[in-house]
Amino acid sequence: xxxxxxxxxxxxxxxxxxxxxxxxxxxxxxxxxxxxxxxxxxxxxxxxxxxxxxxxxxxxxxxxxxxxxxxxxxxxxxxxxxxxxxxxxxxxxxxxxxxxxxxxxxxxxxxxxxxxxxxxxxxxxxxxxxxxxxxxxxxxxxxxxxxxxxxxxxxxxxxxxxxxxxxxxxxxxxxxxxxxxxxxxxxxxxxxx
Numbered sequence: 001x002x003x004x005x006x007x008x009x010x011x012x013x014x015x016x017x018x019x020x021x022x023x024x025x026x027x028x029x030x031x032x033x034x035x036x037x038x039x040x041x042x043x044x045x046x047x048x049x050x051x052x053x054x055x056x057x058x059x060x061x062x063x064x065x066x067x068x069x070x071x072x073x074x075x076x077x078x079x080x081x082x083x084x085x086x087x088x089x090x091x092x093x094x095x096x097x098x099x100x101x102x103x104x105x106x107x108x109x110x111x112x113x114x115x116x117x118x119x120x121x122x123x124x125x126x127x128x129x130x131x132x133x134x135x136x137x138x139x140x141x142x143x144x145x146x147x148x149x150x151x152x153x154x155x156x157x158x159x160x161x162x163x164x165x166x167x168x169x170x171x172x173x174x175x176x177x178x179x180x181x182x183x184x185x186x187x188x189x190x191x192x193x
Contacts, residue, residue, distance in 0.1 A: 005062045015061045019074050033057075033075050037082050044086050052089060056082045109180075116179035120172050128168055135165040 019033075020026035034053050041049035059081050060067075070077060121129055131150075138146045151161040 005058070007058050007061060011061050011064070014064050015057070018064055018067065029074070033078050036075070037078060040079070040082055041086060041089075044090075046086065046089055052082075052085055056085050059085070112183075113176065113180055116176045117172075120175035120179060123175065124168070124172070132165065132168050132172070135161070 016023060016026040016030060019029045034057060037053035037056055038049045041052045046052050056078060060078055067077070121132075124132070131154075134150055135147065137143070147161060148158060151158045154161065156164075
């Protein structure tokens with residue numbers, strides 16, 4: 001819809017004329033359609049159902065000149081437009097709900113995190129350190145194939161490998177968080193699983 005388009009009295013009269021030739025019947029249809037639109041938007045969890053219903057009506061009204069060939073119940077056309085309006089609203093809402101991207105860390109923070117990661121990796125047994133490094137190498141199909149081979153080498157199911165890697169990574173992450181949080185590079189021992 002043209003952002004500068006405004007519902008005028010003439011446009012509203014044209015809409016009523018499209019709904020029905022009898023003005024009273026058209027006015028009743030308009031009210032029924034608007035109420036139904038509000039219920040639809042409300043049901044779909046939209047916070048501003050009245051505004052979205054009005055937006056839908058405005059969009060339909062702005063296209064009246066192209067609707068002369070439309071055959072069928074006008075309400076159905078409104079509901080189709082409402083579906084698009086709802087999808088746009090939900091997409092916009094999801095975009096607004098996304099957390100802001102994290103601010104880049106200062107070089108000192110990155111160095112401290114890396115130092116903590118190295119120290120925590122050193123606390124792992126050689127077997128667990130090797131497993132973590134191998135588990136997270138490669139990309140896409142190569143990663144999947146590599147993980148299958150790794151599970152076969154260890155003589156365990158792929159799901160058992162995933163669980164083991166997840167637990168190791170969680171322990172490693174806890175160690176790094178603790179190290180960074182203390183602001184020192186020496187931490188307690190790291191549990192190995």
